[in-house]
Amino acid sequence: MSFNYTILGVLSWKPMTGYDLKKIIQKTTFMYWSGNNNQIYKGLLALQNQGMVTNEIEHREGSPSKKIYTITKKGLLEFNKWIMESVKEPPEFKKEFLIQLALSGDLNTESIMSILSQYHESVSMKLLMETEIQRRQGLDVRRNKKEDYLWSMISENILTTYENELLWIEKVKNGIELKGR
Amino acid sequence: MSFNYTILGVLSWKPMTGYDLKKIIQKTTFMYWSGNNNQIYKGLLALQNQGMVTNEIEHREGSPSKKIYTITKKGLLEFNKWIMESVKEPPEFKKEFLIQLALSGDLNTESIMSILSQYHESVSMKLLMETEIQRRQGLDVRRNKKEDYLWSMISENILTTYENELLWIEKVKNGIELKGR
């Protein structure tokens, strides 16, 4: 479960509560997990049992008490090992639309153009949303020039992925127009 | 579960057994499910209960008997409805490496270059494998020019996704070299 490594990595920035983690992971889209409570609180418990994190309880009157988690030396070592030595997974894609297109066998040209347009609409929307998310995230995460550069490159990576998909859709549409009729 | 739609779509080509389905889905990478038996046999059972498919048992001496599944009219209608009317999902990406890069905070420039190289290696390998798969799949699936065109475009979509990732890696590396030192 690489999700627990994400928790570990975010905690390597600074100690925080499960709720703080949830917020960060949720707004950072490339951390792609739904950020649901279950995974975070269970993950923290598992990491604690493995000695990767410890927590301090901050009692507060009225409000529920906070559990502030801190990464341990062991956790930091394990995390750095993951970054440097783990097998780097190639990207994974789920493009349901390709299945729909591939199996659209006996549809006429108009129908195929229609589903391509639907897909274009869907990807455009997603790109818009992502652009807005990246813009908002802006500078509130970066700590130095190096990190600033890497985060902006990551942002670019995500946005161009959607842009490339849009270009591909246009290309397919043009190809159909030229040959299909 | 859109996986069952994939089953339905492949069955719309021609009647076949669960084992045949398994082989097709496994070698067609963009159908991205692991192609494990469980999903296919359970899926077929569920589709049968919904009246989307029927099966005929072909008894054979010695060998185990085959269950040949055929899509029903209802199944075909439902499938076409899915293609034309369902919400087209934008592509989903899982790039674990982006998390590793984003959280590589206090690594030195050499270490960052190293993990970028590792990722490059991994993506190159994947691209090579995909190229080979696409080449082999070749023409054994297409039935007419339209389908031939669409399948070649899908193939291009998959390969350029990996190629674009490689370009991005090069760009990041160059950027680090220029600014990072």
Place this chain on the structure above:
DNA sequence: TCATCCATGTAAAAAGTTACATGATTTT
């Protein structure tokens, strides 16, 4: 003769999602 293919499935574990539960504080 050893491995792979054909052909069907079952069982169990792991991972992920959705909904529920509680209650104070802060913002609109």
Place this chain on the structure above:
DNA sequence: AAAATCATGTAACTTTTTACATGGATGA
């Protein structure tokens, strides 16, 4: 006054993955 945020978690469900089980036929 209502809605959103802070903060913790549990329960139930769905989906996915991995491993097991059987056994003849075919090919190297």
